[in-house]
Amino acid sequence: YWPPQYVIMDGDTLKPRKVVSTRGMTVDGEYHPEPRVASIVASFIKPEWVINIKETGQILLVDYSDIENLKTTTVGSAKFLHDGGWDASKRYFLVAANASNKIAAVDTKTGKLAALVDTAKIPHPGRGANFVHPKFGPVWATGHLGADVVTLISTPSEKKADAKFKEYNWKV
Structure with missing residues (x-):
């Protein structure tokens, strides 16, 4: 968490670049x-890191x-960004802003915020799980700290068979 920076290192020598x-x-x-770096993940789409800066709310x-x-x-x-996980398509990274009771979804293809979803208190800052719900289609799920709550968020899909679920995208 400290110092407030991220470091790019040489993979062979571990010297800071x-x-x-x-x-x-x-x-x-x-x-x-x-502000602390809460998590760093690599995009599946392009040579890019997704870096979540906890206190600033900046991705x-x-x-x-x-x-x-x-x-x-x-x-x-x-x-209060923390950690998160990928949706099933590996296009969207969903990250818990746990003290704000929100999940932020960043579109790594367009480089924009896809959604900021209100949730119950303290969404868990973990990887989450992906599955296909019979009514809502592809969803990303996460639990909540100190509560018996699981949030399901419908996520977009480019599959034609999933077009019928579009009305639910980014809804809890």
């Missing part, structure tokens, strides 16, 4: 001096195809 600070503004417009999409000239897209979501 680039150190990038995460200090900056929250989604509420306040400066945060020490960073970092194009690592040119380490010397990083390109970063900042996607605002909700404060």
